[in-house]
Amino acid sequence: LGCYDVISVDVDAPQQEASLHFGYVEVAPGISKADSICRRRPSPPVKMIKKFDKKDEESGSGSNPFQHLEKSAVLQEARIFNETPINPRRCLHILTKIIYLLNQGEHFGTTEATEAFFAMTRLFQSNDQTLRRMCYLTIKEMANISEDVIIVTSSLTKDMTGKEDVYRGPAIRALCRITDTTMLQAIERYMKQAIVDKVPSVSSSALVSSLHMVKMSYDVVKRWVNEAQEAASSDNIMVQYHALGLLYHLRKNDRLAVTKMLNKFTKSGLKSPFAYCMLIRIASKLLDETEGGHDSPLFDFIESCLRNKNEMVVYEAASAIVHMPNCTARELAPAVSVLQLFCSSPKAALRYAAVRTLNKVAMKHPSAVTACNLDLENLITDSNRSIATLAITTLLKTGSESSVDRLMKQISSFVSEISDEFKVVVVQAISALCQKYPRKHSVMMNFLSNMLRDDGGFEYKRAIVDCIISIIEENPESKETGLAHLCEFIEDCEHTVLATKILHLLGKEGPRTPQPSKYIRFIFNRVVLESEAVRAAAVSALAKFGAQNDDLLPSVLVLMQRCMMDSDDEVRDRATFYMNVLQQKQKALNAAYIFNGLSVSIPGLEKSLHQYTLEPLEKPFDIKSVPLATTPITEQKMEIAPVATSKLPEMLAPSRQDIYQEQLASIPEFQALGPLFKSSEPVQLTEAETEYVVRCIKHTFARHMVFQFDCTNTLNDQLLQKVVVQMEPSEAYEVVHYIPAPSLPYSQPGSSYTLVRLPDDDPTAVSCTFSCTMKYLVRDCDPNTGKPDDDGYDDEYVLEDLEVTVADHIQKVLKPNFGAAWEEVGDENEKEETFALASVRTLDGTQFEYFKKADACAHREAVGNIISFLGMQPCERSDKVPENKNSHVLFLAAVFRGGHDVLVRARLALADGVTMQVTVRSTEETVVD
């Protein structure tokens, strides 16, 4: 078959040469000729090719001659490389096909690649320029696939030192691709010559190839510094650039050499804009490392580049200045004004680069960018959406409060043109703006409600709803308008999640508005019109209205009655349950079952219930034995980037406490202690840089406390064994048991535990101080092998004192409706005391001049202190103190160990200092103290 190929080719060739002006046009005839060969072949895959080729020919100009190439067929064709005389056109075409296949990601096996590679080496006999160049390319492409590629070394060396300039550059690049360190030394002489060659393409090729080789053979390339230095003064701009790059890479670890080099080039001046960009990068890196002041000559150099003729250099310099840490507004100004000019460039890339950099400036120095606001506003309508988005977000950062209205108007004209995901960015920007300028909420609210009415997908709507909810929470004045917008939205909302979320919010906030009755209609409409999940949520919301507003109760009961006829089980169950609770008309019941739901941890409840069903006991299941849910840290929605949100959801990881529960339950001594009530945050008992680092986590149980000491040994020549932390209590606490950490090798943390019984007889003794000493057996060991000596000695290490405070006995709970819970607990166990907060007074005194500010500050300070001292959960957002008020009421809720609710109402008044009146209510007497 191979013979057939060749014969037909040879016969056809002259005719083609004559008929075609230019070899590349032969593609189509070439294939039809291949066809004629194929027809004689019996094998099926080849027939396939034939068919496709025919189709291509028929379909005319849209065809791709490479589209249906078969690797095996191409490699088959490659056999003609071995024929004499070489037919350059035909071979060139086959090489093109091979490279095309490689380029398409076709996989070549080592054997077939090697075979083709060796066949290709024969083509070096031809003097056809293009063919030779394609051979270089094939060598480079196959360098990692084929074996024994080094056999072409001598051919390439010959070309690299030959007379044909066209060959020399590419030959160097191909040669360096297949060379290793040992062979590099053999061609070192030629490389040095090539670097300083007067032909730019040769010099550039040698420099860039050297740069690639630095990674592999730094020591060899290092010897070429002088040649590179010479090349750096070349007239050719690319040679200059490449030489500079190579020099820097060879010297980058030697700061002095880099400094010298910079000095030289900044003084002599360069022609190449690329080289200038490189110099700017090196200079700014050096400035960064040396923390050089901005009066350094390097900074002057960068600044001088702002006046360069080439935009590329100007932009590089501006960007370098913008990215410098601790840049003052004055130093930024020239860079910003350059970027401002770029904003109106006709080139999209330049506008993009400018606005992107300005966006970065705006993050740190919004005021520096305000001068560009006008230019940025022009970019809002840019046809390139990247530019438009960046312009908007920059403007939202830099705009002053007074410009917000105008900006919002501008954005509304813009928003309708863009698609959902992009709008989400705008909504997030607005949300951030609301936090910055709370007084602008009415403008924002209007805007958001308009957006809510537009069409849009779930993500977009959710972003808007979240934004409105956060505005409502921040600004009590905006509550009614916000709720009204949301009510309107759920009238026609296809997203169940959003509808239930809004219904829940209505249930929480609605009853406390001046006119709760107007929400009932919206909620009941949902019961009539929506799916099961929404109906159930609507019933719960209705119940809250009934429980809170006595005058609405009769009508709510009527509506409930209707809901009891619902087709869905859950809806009926809820309606029946609420109906019965509401009919009792007891505040305590309402509070417990309607306003404030379960506050247990859901995985904990699941586990306890499962346990209970496995071993049924005589007594009923006790909900108090279930660990409480740790209240989630208040979400900071605005700071979470979209990237994070997209991967976070549904990650129902067990809470920290559940993990500790598991860990402790696995230790036999602690199994009898009952469920874990609370685990504290870790407390450091040593300085950060000491020999042993110890931190303690306090685990509170109903009658005991377990102290978990996480110890780390930072000495690599010691092995600690039997590590125990001895504790000396100051009060009536009793140390029951120590569990040592058996062994503590270098840098591997281990835990030792101490079990302490809490005093039963005196429940008021909640706080206690322990002095702690770590005792252990030291065995010296070899730092390298970690092998310990046979014998050791006892030693001890004094740790800082550990305090147990009220907060350790108390678990935060969130009572969504504090008032109801307060009434539920009743005043049986109530205690009232008044404190003057001394520490806060001093703060107030120092800030006397800024009276109003101090006012709010003192309040906040006080509130923060109280919360952290008691370790209780603030309710109804009472931890946020409105400004310019002289008094404030703080509501705190928690559960004392053993499962007793504790509620604290603290009234704070500001006179000379802060006076606090604390009222505590609890379900058990002793706790109140």
Next chain:
Amino acid sequence: MRSVIWSTWSQRQHCSEGPTGGLEAGLRLSLAELECTPLRQEPSLHTVKAVLILDNDGDRLYAKYYDDTYPTVKEQKAFEKNIFNKTHRTDSEIALLEGLTVVYKSNIDLFFYVIGSSHENELMLMAVLNCLFDSLSQMLRKNVERRALLENMEGLFLAVDEIVDGGVILESDPQQVVHRVALRGDDVPLTEQTVTQ
């Protein structure tokens, strides 16, 4: 890590959103990336991460990746698909996709892309793109379209080889590139030959 998040994200994008999800969807993530960019990269000559040429169906005609941002062919093709979906309907010349700066240009039925890191000087990438386009334009005698390009694939291979070497910009002047590619004498008509050489 980032690219993993990205790829899952963009897959979701493809299935859940309609064809209009496009460009702006990319922007949303890009913005997040923009805002948390680290300070500065190590000064280096390595500028170009990839050079791509796609046809108007988004299929690869030419693709050269210079680093391991997309190590497998599968990832590369997915990236190309994404890039094509987000750029082929607009004539704006620059975008930020998957955390990379993409400069692009389209002509008749060809799409040219040059891709670099998001910290890279956009104008440098633009210089590469312009050089590639202008060189091809000369070599194809201003006839920059798919068929002509396919008939001159070796010219394209050689030109890219002269413009970028291992991610380093080797030459940015189209005249020089055409000169160095040095297609056979009879390839270039006499008039142009005098201009270019």
